[in-house]
Amino acid sequence: MTVTPQSIIHRLALYAKLVRLDKPIGSLLLLWPTLSALWLASDGMPDIQLIVIFTVGTILMRSAGCAINDFADRDFDRHVKRTAERPLTSGQLHAWEAIAIALIFALVSFALILPLNVLTRELSVLAVIVAGSYPYFKRFFALPQAYLGIAFGFGIPMAYAAVLNTVPTEAWVLLIANVFWALAYDTEYAMVDRDDDLKIGIRTSAITFGKHDVGAVMLSYAISLCLITAVGVAAGLGKGFAAGMMVATIIAGYHWTLIRTRERDGCFAAFRHNNWLGAAIFIGIVLG
Secondary structure, three states, rough: OOOHHHHHHHHHHHHHHOOOOOOOHHHHHHHHHHHHHHHHHOOOOHHHHHHHHHHHHHHHHHHHHHHHHHHHOOHHHOOOOOOOOOOOOOOOOOOHHHHHHHHHHHHHHHHHHHHOOOHHHHHHHHHHHHHHHHHHHHOOOOOHHHHHHHHHHHHHHHHHHHHHHOOOOEEEEEEHHHHHHHHHHHHHHHOOOOHHHHOOOOOOHHHHHHHHHHHHHHHHHHHHHHHHHHHHHHOOOOHHHHHHHHHHHHHHHHHHHHHHOOOOHHHHHHHHHHHHHHHHHHHHHOOO
């Protein structure tokens, strides 16, 4: 095959699609909790270097996770309407390319945290293990979205470790809150693909919850928001935090109007709208 500038550009575009650079919502859902933890751990005065490291590292690790996920699901994605045209499952990229991209992104992400303390580096190894094993949990675990919440929230204890060289109780409470938030928004996401997932045998929370899916989503939102509120109150955050949590609660209530009929478009819109819920909480923490 002749290598031309056009073919290189086309290949790079496929790589960008593989790691979802065209869909930043996933990176934002990781970034808001991580930045919130960084601000709390730093008493509202985070170091600029840490902000850059955790922002870039979060994007890189999310990208690596997407590549591994597509590698693991390459034989399943072709049977799902929403994923059938992804570069790997459609044959536009080879399996080894996804592995190579994931390794490169993970190594660059690890290089970013090398200047940080040992505890942060140790936690990063656990984060990679959790993120890399998540796609395979869908084969047998009834609530893989909860496991995703751990993977998506591991930046929380890492942020505390980077600032304090320890991981206090409030960091683990925030991680649990993130598990319930992920359970809420990724169940909304799973409700979009429920029919296809049932056919191919993938386990999701939308299937596990069945007719109680909407109630489970709203309960998960409630638990997550209550836990975050408890951390904020314990930290002595003020009116700005209360305002942010109020906005987040209103947004969660709005999501009920989108998912209550279980229509695909509404469920997907609710999932994407979680960006604003995470942003409201983060802004509330900054103002608080």
